[in-house]
Amino acid sequence: MVALSDRAALRRLLDRFGFGPGPGDVDAGVARGFAATAAALLNPAQDPTPEPDLGPEPAKVAKGDTAGRKALAQQLRHQELILTGWWLDRMVATTAPLTERLTWFWHGHFATSEQKVRSPRLMQRQNDTFRSLGVGQFATLAKAVMVDPAMLIWLDGERNKTGVANENLARESMELFMLGVDRYTETDVRAAARALTGWVVDRDTITARLVPRRHDDGSKTVLGTTGNLDADSFVDVVLGQPDSPKYVVGRIWSRLVRGTAPPAPDVLARLVAAYGPNRDVHATLQAITREPAFTDSAQTLVKQPVEWAVGLMRALRVRPAQLPPTAAAALLVGLRGMGQVPFLPPNVGGWPADSAWLTTSAGLARLRVAQLITAHADLSTVSGTSTANRCAAAQALLSVDQWSGRTTAALNQVADTPARLVAVAACAPEYVVSL
Amino acid sequence: MLSVTRRRFLVFSGVAGAAALAGGATQVPWSQLFDAASTSPLPPGQGVLVVVTLYGGNDGLNTVIPASDPAYQKARPDLAYQPHEVLDLGDGLGLNPGMTGLKSLWDNKELAIVRGVGYPVPDHSHFRSMAIWQTASPTTSVPTGWLGRWLDATGDDPLRAVSVEPVMPPLLAGARATAASLPVGGLKMPTGRLNDAFAALGKAQQGEPELTARVATSMVDLQNAARVLGGAVHDSGDTTPNTGKRGALAQQLGVVAELVEAGVPTRAYSVSIGGFDTHADERDTQQSLLTELDGALAPFVNRMKATQRGQQVVVLVYSEFGRRVAANGSDGTDHGTAGPVFVLGSHVNGGFYGTQPSLTDLDNGDLKESTDFRSVYATMLDGVLGTDAGRVLDNFPTRIDNLLTT
Numbered sequence: 064m065v066a067l068s069d070r071a072a073l074r075r076l077l078d079r080f081g082f083g084p085g086p087g088d089v090d091a092g093v094a095r096g097f098a099a100t101a102a103a104l105l106n107p108a109q110d111p112t113p114e115p116d117l118g119p120e121p122a123k124v125a126k127g128d129t130a131g132r133k134a135l136a137q138q139l140r141h142q143e144l145i146l147t148g149w150w151l152d153r154m155v156a157t158t159a160p161l162t163e164r165l166t167w168f169w170h171g172h173f174a175t176s177e178q179k180v181r182s183p184r185l186m187q188r189q190n191d192t193f194r195s196l197g198v199g200q201f202a203t204l205a206k207a208v209m210v211d212p213a214m215l216i217w218l219d220g221e222r223n224k225t226g227v228a229n230e231n232l233a234r235e236s237m238e239l240f241m242l243g244v245d246r247y248t249e250t251d252v253r254a255a256a257r258a259l260t261g262w263v264v265d266r267d268t269i270t271a272r273l274v275p276r277r278h279d280d281g282s283k284t285v286l287g288t289t290g291n292l293d294a295d296s297f298v299d300v301v302l303g304q305p306d307s308p309k310y311v312v313g314r315i316w317s318r319l320v321r322g323t324a325p326p327a328p329d330v331l332a333r334l335v336a337a338y339g340p341n342r343d344v345h346a347t348l349q350a351i352t353r354e355p356a357f358t359d360s361a362q363t364l365v366k367q368p369v370e371w372a373v374g375l376m377r378a379l380r381v382r383p384a385q386l387p388p389t390a391a392a393a394l395l396v397g398l399r400g401m402g403q404v405p406f407l408p409p410n411v412g413g414w415p416a417d418s419a420w421l422t423t424s425a426g427l428a429r430l431r432v433a434q435l436i437t438a439h440a441d442l443s444t445v446s447g448t449s450t451a452n453r454c455a456a457a458q459a460l461l462s463v464d465q466w467s468g469r470t471t472a473a474l475n476q477v478a479d480t481p482a483r484l485v486a487v488a489a490c491a492p493e494y495v496v497s498l
Numbered sequence: 499m500l501s502v503t504r505r506r507f508l509v510f511s512g513v514a515g516a517a518a519l520a521g522g523a524t525q526v527p528w529s530q531l532f533d534a535a536s537t538s539p540l541p542p543g544q545g546v547l548v549v550v551t552l553y554g555g556n557d558g559l560n561t562v563i564p565a566s567d568p569a570y571q572k573a574r575p576d577l578a579y580q581p582h583e584v585l586d587l588g589d590g591l592g593l594n595p596g597m598t599g600l601k602s603l604w605d606n607k608e609l610a611i612v613r614g615v616g617y618p619v620p621d622h623s624h625f626r627s628m629a630i631w632q633t634a635s636p637t638t639s640v641p642t643g644w645l646g647r648w649l650d651a652t653g654d655d656p657l658r659a660v661s662v663e664p665v666m667p668p669l670l671a672g673a674r675a676t677a678a679s680l681p682v683g684g685l686k687m688p689t690g691r692l693n694d695a696f697a698a699l700g701k702a703q704q705g706e707p708e709l710t711a712r713v714a715t716s717m718v719d720l721q722n723a724a725r726v727l728g729g730a731v732h733d734s735g736d737t738t739p740n741t742g743k744r745g746a747l748a749q750q751l752g753v754v755a756e757l758v759e760a761g762v763p764t765r766a767y768s769v770s771i772g773g774f775d776t777h778a779d780e781r782d783t784q785q786s787l788l789t790e791l792d793g794a795l796a797p798f799v800n801r802m803k804a805t806q807r808g809q810q811v812v813v814l815v816y817s818e819f820g821r822r823v824a825a826n827g828s829d830g831t832d833h834g835t836a837g838p839v840f841v842l843g844s845h846v847n848g849g850f851y852g853t854q855p856s857l858t859d860l861d862n863g864d865l866k867e868s869t870d871f872r873s874v875y876a877t878m879l880d881g882v883l884g885t886d887a888g889r890v891l892d893n894f895p896t897r898i899d900n901l902l903t904t
Contacts, residue, residue, distance in 0.1 A: 249862075323708075323709075360707070361707075363707050363708070363709045363710075364709075365709055365712075365713075409772070410772075410775075417709065418709070418712050421712055421713055421715075421716040422716065423716060423719045423720040424720075425716075426716050426717060426719075426720045427686075427687065427720060430688065430696055467703045467706060467710075468703065469698070469699070469701045469702070469703040469714070470699065470703075472698060472701075473695050473696075473698035473699050473701070474695065476691055476694055476695040476698060477691055477692060477695040483691075483692050483695070486692075487692070487695045487696055487699065490696065490699060490717075491699055492699065492703075492706070492709075492710035492711070492713035492714050493710060495710075495713045496707070496709045496710050496713060498707065498710070
């Protein structure tokens, strides 16, 4: 095991428990010390950013009404752009990066797509749930998500009623959200579906409620527990399975520490102990920062496209909310080219990981996004220094530990044009990967 | 539900081909791909397999439809097609009305439909079942895909298998070798010194970590793909942020067609289309997807007929499971078991294979499988790729006789 330098360890802490360092953050963190920086990250102040104004829920449109459907689609697109722009801006500018990073994590874990939900207001409510409950007790979060309006629509929970089961939510919540594959039987799925019956969404009030006559209140047996199980008690049963804590903790590790290998058994055991019977996400995160394994050089992670783009905007102090409309739209097109747009995961299994992001077309899209962002950035720390020093200036600007010889040679080819230099630097392996 | 994330089910199925994919798998010198086409092109008469994966679990009963079977009508009254709606295949079965292209191929005896394909002890999880179909290992979790093992068994050259879709499927991950991957939809590169600097990021750096090395490799791949395939891959010029992925399969098959006709040494291609997980409001969604599939597949097969190289192509179309017989409460169906597999091409003996599953003798609401999918794969390995299937499929004994002409 090779430990990172103090500086690199600090940089990694800011990468994984937020969206990466802004100017001066690494220096400040090194001065303060790793433990103190971690403690501050783990106890963020409240971010006072207000909710976005998405307007009212668009009116329903009759099936044959083509003009109406077209107008509806336009209204939804407009709301989607506002919501996505709002979230990207929040991720860049937040004073509580840990909270936002975990909101992003849960977004990928309880992956729900606007493409089917077709209501940015409902997606916003779900986003809020991830934010307010995402660093607390997992049981509380899971129970809220099981009856979240967007989730109920996404996994057909609304259509699951007594006598006519729809198993989608039951299966995916066990397999993907709480327990893992092959740890339950088909019989468990069918019983779980019965426990989850009866929920109905009201899009106008952005709420879900349990309708008694739609709910199966008979006795069910799920994973060995029998009773009149409902959504809450179902979650308790699943989270009480011995494999569940390892699974949940493992997922957090895979997205914050390393995706290409699970934690060593002793590390996992300590993290699970920290997660504990309270299923405490905050304690788990704290335990991660205290593990020597966390600062082992092997724990590298390819930044997801949104993580990379947000990190770049943080480093360059570019606010998505302040981009002109064409640039803001181009940013989303670029993210789509890289394979990731917030609120549009490909399926309930969530996002790809690591090398799967590194397709050839994604690489080209990345350069375009980098160019877009650098075009709106203040690059005076780079342009204000001599050509010979610009490579080093870019390294400092992006808080990169150290450029390799390969990257230095590449960057020096465009050192005379700061915007190009920084754009290429943002595409360098040392920046694309969180080392 | 949209297309299944291949990478995600890598994680869930424990396919450690993940390691191969993570550590610089697509080491394709693209220059080699097209240089090889001129210096060592695919020898004439060598079969080429195109695997089309339908992600989500396609509802077989509404694809190859027993419309006049009263049990079918009774089980799913709001989902069922009427006999006059389907495209008649004979034997009491008809194709989904969206599949007019495939119907013509059927009439020309170029479409084979293998019925009731699945495996013993079905798994209803997307991810586990897809892993089973892609690793061809129903009982034990193995870290390699069946075509990945084929690459391992026949020499490691990654150019012999190519994935033409955004994410690499485990299907193509071997223990040592992994297929090459190719993007669709536009490689309009920057120019001049910007491109020089950008390309220079791809230079290998001694001793660097696995993942940064992988980034560098992807930069090389990009430069080569752009140089070599410039004409074949058109810039999609996508300017709208929220559009879906319509037409993606047709694009992927377009790239495959170009590569086949150019005589590149690739023997196996992987393409895909997602969205088949129709838990609710199934009929329109599925018909729309099958129409898209048909619209991409039939022209491809017809185009392949026109050249000698194209005539060596055999297309295999499968999904990770069928769906339940009875509709659920949402005018959809839940995850089921066995379903039909399509095999198409000039060297395919069109017609029905396997047995149509009974709609009354069910396994807890699911169709019973009559054909193990491995016998289909084995037939492809022996008959198209010219490899002893036993080496790849653990001596699996059965084949689909007469499926392919020699």
